[in-house]
Amino acid sequence: MPPTTPVPSVQTDRRYRSIAGLHRDLSLCRRCAAAGFSISSAPVVQGGAGRPAYLYGQAPGIVEGVTGAPWQGRAGRTLRGWLQLDEARFDATFYCASVTRCYPGRVSGRGDRTPSPAERRLCTSWRVEELRLLRPTLILTVGGLAATAIVGARTLIECVGxxxxxxDAIVIPLPHPSGASSWLNDPTNRRRLGKALTHARREIARLDEPD
Known part of the structure; x- marks a missing residue:
């Protein structure tokens, strides 16, 4: 039996009655910009109340910031390949969210900027409300920041696999599918990913089974 880990108790800004109402406010959110952080897009989120699974990443990438939809770039294609889902099935299965909701911009010579702890805290209430309203039976975390937020893992090595x-949700942590990550260069980490993906695909298939 997997260990039980509680969702962190965080005071939310507002308790919503629907995902649609949350989306209306989220689309207007400028908390990080108002706090003085440099962000490079409007909030990005996708999915409705009927999605049975919750996909939680780190932050939108540059392509996602432009299109306003999650997992549109190369990392998204890699992730869908890992899960053996085409885009239509992926979109019908997952409510897609992230630790921070706006593209954080670039760091010169180092790729996308990692959102600061303060930015992560400013976005936390969105996740808390989404999980309260959606009550997903499956959660996939993608990358270290997402795994830390949901299951308290300190490293990917600690939790992937x-x-x-x-x-009431099964949580399966995954590494980030970014080509810039060297985590999967280690054969042991690739085996960890293989184990995680076997479990993830099995749980996704179970979502279609009748109750």
């Missing part, structure tokens, strides 16, 4: 129970 394992599963967790958070309230």
């Amino acid at each position: 394992k599963s967790y129970l958070v309230d």
Whole structure:
């Protein structure tokens, strides 16, 4: 039986009655910009109340910031390949969210900027409300920041290849599919990913089974 890890208790700014209402406010959110952080897009989120699974990443990339939709770039194609889902099935399965909701911009010579702890805190209430409203049965975290937020893992090595129970949801951490990451250069880490993906695909298939 996977260890039970509680969703962090965080005071939210508002309790919403629907995902549609949350989306209306989220589309207007400028918390990070108002706090003085440099962000390079409007908030990016996708999915409705009927999605059975929750996909939680780090932050939108540059392509996602431009299109306003998550997982549109190369990393998204890699992720869908890992999960063996075409784009239509992926979109029908997952409510896609992230630790911070706006593209954080570039760091010269180092790729996309990692959102600061303060920015992550400013976005936390969106996740808390989404999980309260959606009550997904499956959560996939993508990357280290997302795994830390949901299951408290300190490193990817600690959590990839394992599963967790958070309230009533099975949580399966994955590494980030970015080509800039060297994490999968290690054969042991690739085996960890293989184990995680086997479990993730099995749980996705179960979402279609009748109750």
